Amino acid sequence: MKKLIAILTIAAVFSSSALFARDATVNNKKVMDAFNKEFVGASDVSWYSTADKYVAKFTIKASKVTAHFDRDGNLLATSRYITDTELPLNVITRLMKKFPDQKIQNVVEYEAEGATTYVITLESDSHWTVLKAASTGGLTTLKKLRKA
Incomplete structure (x- = not known):
């Protein structure tokens, strides 16, 4: 039951992520340049996108991180488990x-x-x-x- 509640809590916190379509590659050079500059050493990167945002989920230094970028490559927000x-x-x-x-x-x-x-x-x-x-x-x- 504990795991179910924890999963539901995490799902509620990240519910906005469900609105994103998974995108295997990002065809936006500004976003990719910003990501590679900001998160050197990131691994297991998964990309999601909407009409106006890109979201990267990845691992860096054993931390699971989510980063939100606009179409111009500006980092809008990050989240991570601590x-x-x-x-x-x-x-x-x-x-x-x-x-x-x-x-x-x-x-x-x-x-x-x-x-x-x-x-x-x-x-x-x-x-x-x-x-x-x-x-x-x-x-x-x-x-x-x-x-x-």
């Missing part, structure tokens, strides 16, 4: 104070427009809590899911 030890200290401290009975199941780090946010899934004996955390430490509850 461990709880990689969260900023003020976020961890606030989580421990506000949710002492819950443990961290997974963390996704988002970077867009110069800001970093985190989507954190917590688990207790009776439910899961999905939070959005700002790098400044502010927390917002996105969902609470009761265990069956």
Whole structure:
């Protein structure tokens, strides 16, 4: 059941990815140049596209990363899974104070427009809590899911 909830949470977070058509090759030199410059050493790259965006899913230094580019090759946003030890200290401290009975199941780090946010899934004996955390430490509850 834990895996199902984690998968559903991740699916909800990345639901926008389902709107993209898979594209084996990218015929946009600006996007490819930007990707190769920004993510040197990326492997297992998969591309998806819409009318106005390209999305690359890849591995770099053992991290699963998703990067969004516009048609002009501008990097719009990135996301990656991180461990709880990689969260900023003020976020961890606030989580421990506000949710002492819950443990961290997974963390996704988002970077867009110069800001970093985190989507954190917590688990207790009776439910899961999905939070959005700002790098400044502010927390917002996105969902609470009761265990069956």
